[in-house]
Amino acid sequence: MTRTAIRTCPLCEATCGLRITLDGDRVTEIRGDVDDVFSKGYLCPKGATFGELEADPDRLSAPRIKRDGRLVEASWEEAYEEIARRLPAIVEAGGPDAVAVYLGNPNVHNLAGQLYVRPLVKALRTKNVHSASSVDQLPKHVSCGVMFGDPLAIPVPDIDRTDLLVVLGGNPRVSNGSLWTAPDLPGRLTALRKRGGKLVVIDPKRTRTADKADTHLAIRPGADALLLAAIIATLVAEDLVDVGDHLRDHLAGLDDVARLTAPFTPERVATACGLEAEQIRQLARELAAAERACVYGRIGTTTQRFGTLASWLVDVVNVLTGNLDRPGGSMFPTPAHHRGMRRPFRMNRWSSRVSGLPEAIGELPVAALTEEITTPGEGQVRALITIAGNPVLSTPDGDALDAAIAELDLVICIDPYVTATSRHADVILPPPPAMQRPHYDLAFSALAVRDVANFSPPVLPLDATRPDEWEILLTLAAIALGQPAQVDTAAADAFVLHQAVEGVANDASSTLATRDPAEIIAALGDEPGPARLLDLLLRAGPYGEGFGHDPDGLSVEKLRAHPHGIDYGALKPRVPEILRTASGRIELAPAELTGDLDRLSTAADAATEDGLVLIGRRHLRTNNSWSHNVAGLAKGQRLCTLQLHPDDAAERGLVDGGCARVSSRAGELTVDVEVTDSLRRGVVSLPHGFGHDLDGVEQRVARANAGVNSNVLTDRDDLDRISGTAVLNGIPVEVAAV
Numbered sequence: 001m002t003r004t005a006i007r008t009c010p011l012c013e014a015t016c017g018l019r020i021t022l023d024g025d026r027v028t029e030i031r032g033d034v035d036d037v038f039s040k041g042y043l044c045p046k047g048a049t050f051g052e053l054e055a056d057p058d059r060l061s062a063p064r065i066k067r068d069g070r071l072v073e074a075s076w077e078e079a080y081e082e083i084a085r086r087l088p089a090i091v092e093a094g095g096p097d098a099v100a101v102y103l104g105n106p107n108v109h110n111l112a113g114q115l116y117v118r119p120l121v122k123a124l125r126t127k128n129v130h131s132a133s134s135v136d137q138l139p140k141h142v143s144c145g146v147m148f149g150d151p152l153a154i155p156v157p158d159i160d161r162t163d164l165l166v167v168l169g170g171n172p173r174v175s176n177g178s179l180w181t182a183p184d185l186p187g188r189l190t191a192l193r194k195r196g197g198k199l200v201v202i203d204p205k206r207t208r209t210a211d212k213a214d215t216h217l218a219i220r221p222g223a224d225a226l227l228l229a230a231i232i233a234t235l236v237a238e239d240l241v242d243v244g245d246h247l248r249d250h251l252a253g254l255d256d257v258a259r260l261t262a263p264f265t266p267e268r269v270a271t272a273c274g275l276e277a278e279q280i281r282q283l284a285r286e287l288a289a290a291e292r293a294c295v296y297g298r299i300g301t302t303t304q305r306f307g308t309l310a311s312w313l314v315d316v317v318n319v320l321t322g323n324l325d326r327p328g329g330s331m332f333p334t335p336a337h338h339r340g341m342r343r344p345f346r347m348n349r350w351s352s353r354v355s356g357l358p359e360a361i362g363e364l365p366v367a368a369l370t371e372e373i374t375t376p377g378e379g380q381v382r383a384l385i386t387i388a389g390n391p392v393l394s395t396p397d398g399d400a401l402d403a404a405i406a407e408l409d410l411v412i413c414i415d416p417y418v419t420a421t422s423r424h425a426d427v428i429l430p431p432p433p434a435m436q437r438p439h440y441d442l443a444f445s446a447l448a449v450r451d452v453a454n455f456s457p458p459v460l461p462l463d464a465t466r467p468d469e470w471e472i473l474l475t476l477a478a479i480a481l482g483q484p485a486q487v488d489t490a491a492a493d494a495f496v497l498h499q500a501v502e503g504v505a506n507d508a509s510s511t512l513a514t515r516d517p518a519e520i521i522a523a524l525g526d527e528p529g530p531a532r533l534l535d536l537l538l539r540a541g542p543y544g545e546g547f548g549h550d551p552d553g554l555s556v557e558k559l560r561a562h563p564h565g566i567d568y569g570a571l572k573p574r575v576p577e578i579l580r581t582a583s584g585r586i587e588l589a590p591a592e593l594t595g596d597l598d599r600l601s602t603a604a605d606a607a608t609e610d611g612l613v614l615i616g617r618r619h620l621r622t623n624n625s626w627s628h629n630v631a632g633l634a635k636g637q638r639l640c641t642l643q644l645h646p647d648d649a650a651e652r653g654l655v656d657g658g659c660a661r662v663s664s665r666a667g668e669l670t671v672d673v674e675v676t677d678s679l680r681r682g683v684v685s686l687p688h689g690f691g692h693d694l695d696g697v698e699q700r701v702a703r704a705n706a707g708v709n710s711n712v713l714t715d716r717d718d719l720d721r722i723s724g725t726a727v728l729n730g731i732p733v734e735v736a737a738v
């Protein structure tokens with residue numbers, strides 16, 4: 001029997017609505033949901049092949065346990081018993097820090113990751129918590145943390161109302177946006193230009209986004225903070241600063257930031273940026289002149305040597321041009337869920353054992369993981385739990401990490417595949433397919449260009465033979481707390497819910513502050529799992545029904561009645577209410593950040609080297625490391641190539657379709673060459689997430705098109721100093737013909 005179901009796509013940050021046609025439990029077609037209040041029918045190739053991904057025969061349907069070096073199928077009881085037998089012993093011997101955790105990207109795209117990883121991490125009591133953030137957006141959390149007091153208060157470009165959008169280090173026509181949820185960004189960018197707006201792209205590569213821009217500035221990798229400082233210096237020197245009446249009383253450090261950036265004149269930084277001083281000045285003037293403008297920086301600006309400085313200066317430019325927190329500028333969304341009172345952001349509350357890398361947002365940089373495993377001493381990591389991550393392919397010095405993980409006493413992977421990382425597992429616990437689980441975007445509704453809420457119930461019933469991912473996480477949490485392997489997950493969930501309700505009831509800012517927790521718990525019913533926890537957060541949120549407070553307000557039940565989502569409108573100004581700094585103001589020149597300007601100053605004057613530097617890229621038909629097993633995406637594509645400029649190729653005797661050896665301080669690899677004039681000279685590009693031909697990987701399509709692991713070349717000692725985020729762009733490399 002055919003039927004259709006509506007569900008949000010969990011694959012990237014765009015959160016498109018899917019209209020899924022099924023025959024029984026088999027997906028026969030996926031289209032964009034034209035009735036989705038936000039995505040309005042938009043769909044990309046990944047969304048269209050989501051059914052294929054979900055039904056991939058290489059996905060595990062039962063746990064695996066390593067026996068005599070081979071990963072053999074096991075029952076859930078056996079898998080949990082194995083963990084209960086081995087994990088507590090490691091903690092007993094080496095203390096809680098002997099267990100490290102790595103949280104991968106899909107945790108942000110599913111409710112179990114958003115709601116049940118925390119209880120597990122708390123139960124483990126380890127400081128060695130790592131995530132994909134420190135190979136991604138951590139610098140933005142840090143800069144927003146110190147500027148606004150809240151690392152989750154990240155302003156987003158109000159694309160639908162702006163007149164000028166400046167994109168640095170992002171390629172939204174391919175990535176569909178990041179830290180910026182706006183389904184159909186290609187369409188929104190086209191609409192911007194159609195209504196007379198302007199798009200400026202700053203990227204060493206003429207990307208698909210740059211191709212459609214009014215201006216493309218091919219900056220040298222790593223120079224964004226210099227460029228932004230020079231824009232600020234120009235705004236100040238030419239008396240173009242106008243913060244706007246709406247912000248004037250909420251700023252601290254305006255004079256300081258002007259004084260500290262003054263030395264970064266366009267003339268001084270031009271060579272390091274690879275741009276003309278006049279181009280920089282021109283951009284500053286355009287930003288000042290535009291009625292409504294916004295500057296946006298993404299992964300090219302965060303995973304580089306000055307990631308936190310660049311992230312900070314993006315928002316300083318937005319403030320100085322009067323464009324922060326104003327329609328058409330860069331604005332803070334109002335997500336529909338309760339987020340709680342937050343204390344002012346602090347970082348460096350603890351640091352890594354070996355290199356002293358700083359804690360931020362409760363985690364340590366993943367660049368520290370290899371040395372924490374290989375360096376003996378008290379607190380040495382002896383076990384690793386990965387949840388929805390593939391760090392061997394996605395974090396720096398991947399082959400060193402690969403070798404280190406192989407030496408661990410225990411590796412547990414919650415992952416649907418035997419990947420480059422999970423092939424080392426002693427136990428793999430596969431979560432059910434996404435379509436068997438409910439969905440709501442807690443993370444991305446807080447980064448969206450409209451205030452929206454959209455809940456998807458499971459498309460298919462949960463396979464009765466296996467646990468849901470939240471149950472896997474709570475079972476591990478209970479084992480970590482010393483309980484036996486047979487865990488009553490409903491009881492554990494009742495405990496989690498109880499704590500969440502107490503948290504909301506203890507929050508003075510909440511409408512539920514004076515309510516009896518027991519009454520709230522009773523109202524939430526007895527169906528355990530993420531939908532119930534979500535219901536609490538939505539009912540307690542800004543549009544929530546407040547447990548009788550506003551009968552018309554938001555709840556999961558209300559969203560079930562609105563399968564295409566509810567649109568709460570365009571973004572609204574939120575300063576000062578959103579600020580959590582100790583001063584209650586936006587800190588424009590916080591010491592945590594200005595302390596790194598000396599290093600930037602040195603970079604401004606450093607003689608530019610003649611060698612090549614490596615950057616990364618994404619492709620419309622990939623999703624980090626785990627889309628390559630989808631035949632419908634990979635077929636006939638030439639995805640993993642080293643791109644370089646024709647002159648750089650000619651100089652080295654390289655030809656398109658030939659083969660090159662690429663080496664860096666960290667390692668070397670051999671890869672197919674693609675010659676293209678889309679890159680500026682001196683810059684070569686290689687995508688990440690490939691290299692699937694390692695022994696034991698059970699992803700047949702991906703293996704056949706393995707590609708190479710670009711993170712063999714990235715260096716775990718090369719970091720953004722403030723946040724410890726890995727430098728993945730701007731790696732010095734040598735390239736030679738093979």
Ligand SMILES: Nc1nc2c(c(=O)[nH]1)N[C@H]1C(S)=C(S)[C@@H](COP(=O)(O)OP(=O)(O)OC[C@H]3O[C@@H](n4cnc5c(=O)[nH]c(N)nc54)[C@H](O)[C@@H]3O)O[C@H]1N2
Nearest residue numbers: 104105106132136388389390391394414616624625626688
């Ligand atoms: N050189 C270089 N390296 C990079 C980047 C770069 O630009 N250049 N980008 C970085 C960025 S931005 C990111 S986000 C990281 C990504 O790096 P990671 O998060 O480490 O890896 P992914 O490739 O996203 O792998 C996700 C894993 O989760 C599994 N998975 C999928 N769905 C689920 C689920 O529902 N539950 C569970 N438990 N598992 C699931 C998949 O099978 C896969 O193995 O890579 C980073 N690495």
Ligand SMILES: Nc1nc2c(c(=O)[nH]1)N[C@H]1C(S)=C(S)[C@@H](COP(=O)(O)OP(=O)(O)OC[C@H]3O[C@@H](n4cnc5c(=O)[nH]c(N)nc54)[C@H](O)[C@@H]3O)O[C@H]1N2
Nearest residue numbers: 169170171175178221222298299300618619622623624729
């Ligand atoms: N199709 C597809 N979409 C994805 C993903 C995917 O793997 N495939 N991954 C998702 C994830 S996890 C993330 S985090 C987002 C990332 O989303 P984006 O940030 O948009 O990612 P990229 O497409 O890698 O674009 C980064 C751009 O930065 C440029 N760049 C490199 N170094 C520098 C530099 O020093 N300065 C400047 N100004 N530019 C530089 C690169 O040339 C590249 O064009 O994409 C998400 N969406």
Ligand code: SF4
Nearest residue numbers: 009012015016044047
């Ligand atoms: S753009 Fe992202 S959310 Fe939309 S269909 Fe593609 S992968 Fe899914």
Ligand SMILES: [Mo]
Nearest residue numbers: 105132136137
């Ligand atoms: Mo990412």
